[in-house]
Amino acid sequence: MTRSKARQTKKALVPWLFLLPAVVFLATFLLYPLLSALRISFSEYNFVYSEKPVFNGLTNYIELFQDRHFMISLKNTAYYTVVFFPLFILLALFLALLLNSKIRGINAFQAAILLPIVVPLSLAGVMFTWIFSQDFGILNHILANVLHLPHLQRFWLGDVETAMNALIAVGLWKYTGFGIILFLAGLKAIPVELYEAAKVDGVNGWQNLIYITLPNLKGSFSLVGIWGIIQAIKVYDQVVVMTNGGPGTATSVLYLYAWKNAFTFFNMGKGQAIAFFTAVLAIVISIVFQVLLRPEKG
Amino acid sequence: MRYLSSNQKLPRALLFLLGVLVSLIVLSPIIWIILTSFKDTKEIYAVPLTVWPRKFVWTNYLTVINGLPEFPIYFVNTVKATLGTLLLVLPLSAAAGYAMGRYDFPGKTAVNAFIIAVLAIPYLVFLVPIYIMEDILGLLDTNLGLILPYTALNLPLAILIMQNSYREIPSELEDSARIDGANAFQTWLLVMTPLVITGLAAVAIFTFVAVWEEYMFARTLMFSTSAHTLSVGLPSLQVESKTWAYGTLSAALALSLLPISVVFVVLRKYFIEGVLRGSVKG
Numbered sequence: 001m002t003r004s005k006a007r008q009t010k011k012a013l014v015p016w017l018f019l020l021p022a023v024v025f026l027a028t029f030l031l032y033p034l035l036s037a038l039r040i041s042f043s044e045y046n047f048v049y050s051e052k053p054v055f056n057g058l059t060n061y062i063e064l065f066q067d068r069h070f071m072i073s074l075k076n077t078a079y080y081t082v083v084f085f086p087l088f089i090l091l092a093l094f095l096a097l098l099l100n101s102k103i104r105g106i107n108a109f110q111a112a113i114l115l116p117i118v119v120p121l122s123l124a125g126v127m128f129t130w131i132f133s134q135d136f137g138i139l140n141h142i143l144a145n146v147l148h149l150p151h152l153q154r155f156w157l158g159d160v161e162t163a164m165n166a167l168i169a170v171g172l173w174k175y176t177g178f179g180i181i182l183f184l185a186g187l188k189a190i191p192v193e194l195y196e197a198a199k200v201d202g203v204n205g206w207q208n209l210i211y212i213t214l215p216n217l218k219g220s221f222s223l224v225g226i227w228g229i230i231q232a233i234k235v236y237d238q239v240v241v242m243t244n245g246g247p248g249t250a251t252s253v254l255y256l257y258a259w260k261n262a263f264t265f266f267n268m269g270k271g272q273a274i275a276f277f278t279a280v281l282a283i284v285i286s287i288v289f290q291v292l293l294r295p296e297k298g
Numbered sequence: 299m300r301y302l303s304s305n306q307k308l309p310r311a312l313l314f315l316l317g318v319l320v321s322l323i324v325l326s327p328i329i330w331i332i333l334t335s336f337k338d339t340k341e342i343y344a345v346p347l348t349v350w351p352r353k354f355v356w357t358n359y360l361t362v363i364n365g366l367p368e369f370p371i372y373f374v375n376t377v378k379a380t381l382g383t384l385l386l387v388l389p390l391s392a393a394a395g396y397a398m399g400r401y402d403f404p405g406k407t408a409v410n411a412f413i414i415a416v417l418a419i420p421y422l423v424f425l426v427p428i429y430i431m432e433d434i435l436g437l438l439d440t441n442l443g444l445i446l447p448y449t450a451l452n453l454p455l456a457i458l459i460m461q462n463s464y465r466e467i468p469s470e471l472e473d474s475a476r477i478d479g480a481n482a483f484q485t486w487l488l489v490m491t492p493l494v495i496t497g498l499a500a501v502a503i504f505t506f507v508a509v510w511e512e513y514m515f516a517r518t519l520m521f522s523t524s525a526h527t528l529s530v531g532l533p534s535l536q537v538e539s540k541t542w543a544y545g546t547l548s549a550a551l552a553l554s555l556l557p558i559s560v561v562f563v564v565l566r567k568y569f570i571e572g573v574l575r576g577s578v579k580g
Contacts, residue, residue, distance in 0.1 A: 012404060014482050015397035019409065022394035022453055025386075029450030030416050033427035040426060047430070095320065103313045111563050112321035118562040118569075119328070120511030120529040123551060126536050127327045130334075130544055138330055141347040173327065181573045234420045237513040241533045255422055255514075263518055268426050275422045283418050 040272040047266040060273035070274065072249045073257040076164065077278075080253060081232035084168050088228040089221070091172060092179025097213075099180060100187045117177040121170075125241030128170045132156035132242075160250040163243050167251055170238045175231050179224045186220030187213070222293035226286040233282045254278045328555065335359070335548040342545050358549035368523055369550055372531035375441065376554075379516075379527055380509045382445035387452050387505050388498060394453075395460025395497075396486050400472065413454045421451060425518060432519060439525045444516060448509050456501040459575045463497030464490060500572035503565050510558050528554045 041060055043053030064070045099110050116124070131138050134155040144150040156166045194212050203211070236255040239245065245252035245260075254274060262271025322329075334342060336354045362369050398406065428447050429438070437443035467490060475489040491498075516530045526534065532550055562569060 015401035015403040018393040018397035022390040025450045025453055029447050033424040036427035037423050101313050103310055103317060109317040109321050111566060113324050118507050118558045119555060122513040122529045122533050126533050127331050131327060136343055145346050181570050185574050258422060262426050272426050279420050279423050282420060
């Protein structure tokens with residue numbers, strides 16, 4: 001009796017031995033920080049002046065909504081998301097359809113079109129800062145001297161009207177490849193028989209797209225959509241590099257404002273509250289999205 | 299596009315042209331940086347701009363290599379962070395993934411739930427406590443101070459990928475290894491792990507790219523030039539120094555994009571595999 005119990009304990013021990021090193025890392029650098037972060041978000045805690053976090057309940061969260069700069073950052077993040085999201089989906093879908101065709105050179109096209117995925121976003125920011133530059137930027141040069149539309153020239157990153165759109169363009173350049181990969185997998189999973197049957201019925205190309213391809217991509221739309229929305233809500237890298245929130249507060253976004261609160265003003269409590277607010281926002285939106293696009297059963 | 303029937307010659311040619319055009323548009327920022335890196339300073343700031351360099355010069359690359367001590371430092375720091383993280387993530391995720399994929403044990407559901415949950419949480423949430431912790435432990439501004447959190451942040455997805463890889467192996471192989479007298483450790487390392495190389499490759503390239511480009515943690519936890527990585531160092535040089543002409547900067551950019559682009563083009567298949575297996579990640 002005891003021996004078999006001992007053997008059972010030993011048997012349960014084996015998987016835990018395999019897990020242990022990973023669990024130590026997860027506990028130290030994710031679980032503990034998560035709990036600690038929660039505590040800090042409910043505390044008054046200035047890293048420079050405060051000895052340690054002092055519990056102040058929901059104060060940090062309530063104060064956020066009386067903070068004009070926070071509301072602007074929330075609005076800017078919403079704008080970024082609303083513009084980024086449809087463009088991201090359409091571009092990714094269009095390019096996935098292109099890369100799913102059996103044309104010559106498809107491997108080279110795939111490598112080229114997906115390459116921005118591995119370009120660090122901060123370095124993409126440096127590249128695009130130069131491209132958007134007022135005097136020596138290639139974009140203004142093309143507008144003025146190639147397309148002969150000099151009135152369209154802008155101080156792209158210094159103009160309240162255009163700065164955010166420029167950041168969105170960089171985000172799209174970097175991230176569309178991920179959407180393409182997810183859509184491509186969805187396209188490859190559609191049974192060829194569906195198209196063959198349609199061919200017998202004399203269905204043309206566009207009807208194929210609308211009646212077979214798109215309805216069968218529902219799962220991919222859900223994945224790509226959630227992924228895109230989360231990337232938009234946590235936009236940060238290129239904003240720091242290209243505008244750092246400016247001009248004025250025109251491109252201040254939630255992540256940037258959270259970071260500045262925590263590491264420029266050392267108001268850790270407030271920074272952490274914004275971080276949690278953003279995280280909850282991202283999670284709630286992705287759950288809603290998932291429910292809306294859930295494939296019908298049966 | 300599969301919905302176009304195969305005997306349409308004209309659309310095929312059009313699609314090919316479209317492919318060329320889109321590829322050029324996507325690559326144009328990189329092409330522009332490379333062209334700029336071969337121009338001399340006078341040409342870079344010429345009005346009107348020239349697109350194709352009048353004369354190709356290597357000066358900018360020589361400046362980066364000889365006259366810019368920061369660049370090799372950033373490069374080495376990035377390589378150290380990347381390799382250090384890989385050396386930890388690969389064995390840890392293989393071991394944990396094996397336990398999660400092949401065993402039933404008390405606590406498994408909790409571990410699984412935690413892994414899925416942290417995948418949905420944006421990194422920023424963890425940053426403040428990790429900063430405070432590293433401040434106490436004296437890890438700020440050290441290579442280890444990046445490698446440890448990077449390992450933790452990349453582990454959940456890596457474990458998930460490895461868990462699925464191990465689960466797909468038929469159990470006969472494991473059983474026969476046991477009958478031959480192999481212990482659990484030997485079975486894992488010598489019998490099972492050689493069968494999940496594709497999964498490991500996906501984890502490796504995914505982690506490689508994630509670490510190589512990480513910006514927020516690297517910017518916050520490392521503040522001196524000697525500890526910066528490429529993704530933080532190059533943008534900061536652009537801001538800080540007036541002597542930094544764009545010629546030098548574009549050469550530095552081209553050099554820092556080269557290794558990751560080569561890795562990507564060669565191992566693209568595994569990266570795509572990693573994206574697909576990990577697409578639950580937010």
